[in-house]
Amino acid sequence: MRELTAEVVVAGAGPTGLMLANELALAGVDVQVLERMHERTGLSKALNLQPRTAEVLDLRGLLGRAEDRSFATVADGHFAVIPVSYAGWDTRHPYQLGIPQAEVEAALEERLNEQGVRVRRGHELTTFTQDADGVTVTAGDLRIRAKYLVGCDGGRSTVRKALNMRFEGIEGQGHGVSADVLFKRTPPGAPTQWRSMANMVTSESPGKFIGVIPLPEQNLYRITFGDRLNRPANLRVKVTGEEVRAAVTDRFGPEAEISEIRWASRFSDDSRLAASYRVDRVLLAGDAAHIHFPAGGQGLNLGIQDAMNLGWKLAAELRNRAPATLLNTYEAERRPVAQRVLDNIAAQNALIPLTPNQLALRALFRDLTALPEVQHYLSGLVSGLDITYGTKKAHPADGTRLPDFPVGKAYASTLFHKGKFVLLTKSPTPIPHPEVQVAEVPNLPHPKTEKMLVRPDGYIANTTGETEGWLTP
Ligand SMILES: Cc1cc2nc3c(=O)[nH]c(=O)nc-3n(C[C@H](O)[C@H](O)[C@H](O)COP(=O)(O)OP(=O)(O)OC[C@H]3O[C@@H](n4cnc5c(N)ncnc54)[C@H](O)[C@@H]3O)c2cc1C
Known part of the structure; x- marks a missing residue:
């Protein structure tokens, strides 16, 4: 067993863990980043940065790197697949940046390496203990003694489970599938550029939806489809080619020919929030603290902003510069933000109609979104631009x-x-x-x-x- 010391161990090198490690390194904190995977797969769940995340990255001079790796500038966001404009907000970035999650991670890791921190890949945190002075973390052949541990280890977080933290919320009824699909030629009626959320997602039959986003390779598309009411008994069951083909045929007709399914993954519409983000010297951030259906493109953005909130507070605590209550303001500020995201996603789910009454409600809601005040409210909600802290x-x-x-x-x-x-x-x-x-x-x-x-x-x-x-x- 190799023994190391650090001030902070970050478990998980997804967007949240990488952003947090960058923040800590910037403040001069000795940080160790553990990542269970040997290498990044290159596959991406998320595809966007919301305006507030663009601002946050800009505060650290990181936005340019993300822009360099982006493939689209999308003029609007969406709420329940109804486009909402960011135009009313006083921001220099009133758009979504289309960028694969893997590229966000690569940009963050590049900066982290420049700050002298290397991710310890192939090191899965398995156990930890904490006492009054610190935390002892075990990951493979490593044992690290640190002052704090932050679980940024995703929705199935080992850290959260080891804390016996309640993951409060609801088990959804439905599920979705995301797949990167290469077509033989552009499917009839498919967009060739991602400029707006308008017409990106459609709902052909009650409770179902399908979204189509062109990726930066000719005839390659992100197809996301789902069913509000049905899910397989085991959500980890592999996505079949037939499932993807059926959804594509529903949307584009039989003439849309698939030549390759590069990647496909199933996701749930469960919605859960950790009862607390901190137990003494162990904290949670990103998907480790909250999971939800990916409506509106918010999860990665929430995680990066968790990290931005936590980094400087943890650094101040370690340097004895923080007033006694500062570190606890991380949970006090960020947990309500996550709860709000879970709530807005529940509302979005309710607007994918199942019944004639709900169809009428959605039509009425769509009319309301034509009002500038409603656009402003909803775009503030999904973009993070409306977040304020403290009462x-x-x-x-x-x-x-x-x-x-x-x-x-x-x-x-x-x-x-x-x-x-x-x-x-x-x-x-x-x-x-x-x-x-x-x-x-x-x-x-x-x-x-x-x-x-x-x-x-x-x-x-x-x-x-x-x-x-x-x-x-
Ligand atoms: C289909 C789909 C589409 C999505 N689309 C969007 C979108 O468009 N916009 C958006 O904002 N969000 C989207 N999301 C959500 C977004 O992908 C997540 O919110 C985001 O990945 C959370 O980042 P994270 O760093 O907190 O967790 P993760 O990305 O899950 O990263 C956790 C990391 O920890 C590692 N790890 C796990 N356990 C351990 C351990 N014990 N020890 C060490 N390492 C460990 C994992 O390997 C992983 O690298 C989508 C999600 C899905 C499922």
Whole structure:
């Protein structure tokens, strides 16, 4: 057995674990990343970055790498497959970036390697124990003693199960299948570019749906289909070619000829949330903490934003800079966000109609989405742009995201590349704390404010500039 030490062990090198490891490394934390798989498969469940995730990556100078690996810019999002525009939001990224999950992971891992951290592949966390001073983790031939362990090990999380954490929610009734399908030629009526969510998904018969997204290879498509009411007795049962062919024929007719099914996987519509995100020195993030039907393209985005919320707090705790309550605000802030996603997905499922009454309800709902206010509300929900933290607000801006506004020849987002707090001020102000960067700016995005302390994750802490409550002296 090889013995190692670290400050934090991250279990799982999916998007959540890689984002978190990047955040910790940026703060100078000694982090070990364990990944059970020997190599990335190159297959992708998720295909998109939502606007808020684009902003979050931009705060760390990572968006360009994602853009370089993307294959589409999609003008809108969707709610229950009804397109919703992001246009009403004050964001520089009012679109979804079409990018395979494997490419998001590759971009994050590339940056992690540049920060001097290598993922320990082929190392599956099997057990751990914790005591007052730390955690001891076992993975293959490794035993690592660390101060904290974060389970980013996906929906079937070993870490969550070992904690005996309740995974509260409901078992769904239906299921879906995702498959990457190469056609002999473009199927009749299939889109050749992914520019909008309009007409990407259709519902031919009650309770069923099929989505078709062109991938960046000629005649290669992501086909996602499902049934709200039926699921196989065993959801791990292999997807058959016949199932995929039947769904494709339903959608495009018999003339759509498949030459290859590259990858196919089944997913459930179970919806579950960990009862708590923390047990002493062990925390959960991403799918390890929440699972749901992939409606609206939200899961990966939720995980990356969990990581962005947790990283700087955990680093502050390790450096004795965190007020006693700071680390617990991770769960207090992020669990309600996940609950909201689960709730919006339940509502989306209910809008895939089964009965004539539900068909009428969906038609009415579609009419309502023509209203700009409804578009704004729904796009805020699925994009993460509407997230605000905290309930006690001395100023309406407290807890809201800082819109990315011009600062000189650049944008405010560039001030956050180091992962520190940023004090934006209209007049010269001394540095209040070593963890705070001061930036003098002529204007602030909220009128009648003279300064703003902004957290490392881009949310406004306060408009007084006080570090108390956020950083210990
Ligand atoms: C069909 C489908 C389509 C989807 N589409 C979208 C979409 O368009 N947009 C979107 O935002 N989301 C989508 N999602 C959801 C998204 O894929 C997940 O939310 C995302 O993968 C979660 O990332 P994660 O890092 O938390 O977990 P995972 O991606 O599951 O990563 C967990 C990692 O941990 C590793 N691991 C597991 N156990 C251990 C262990 N014991 N020790 C070490 N390593 C371990 C795994 O090998 C894996 O690499 C989709 C999901 C599905 C099923």
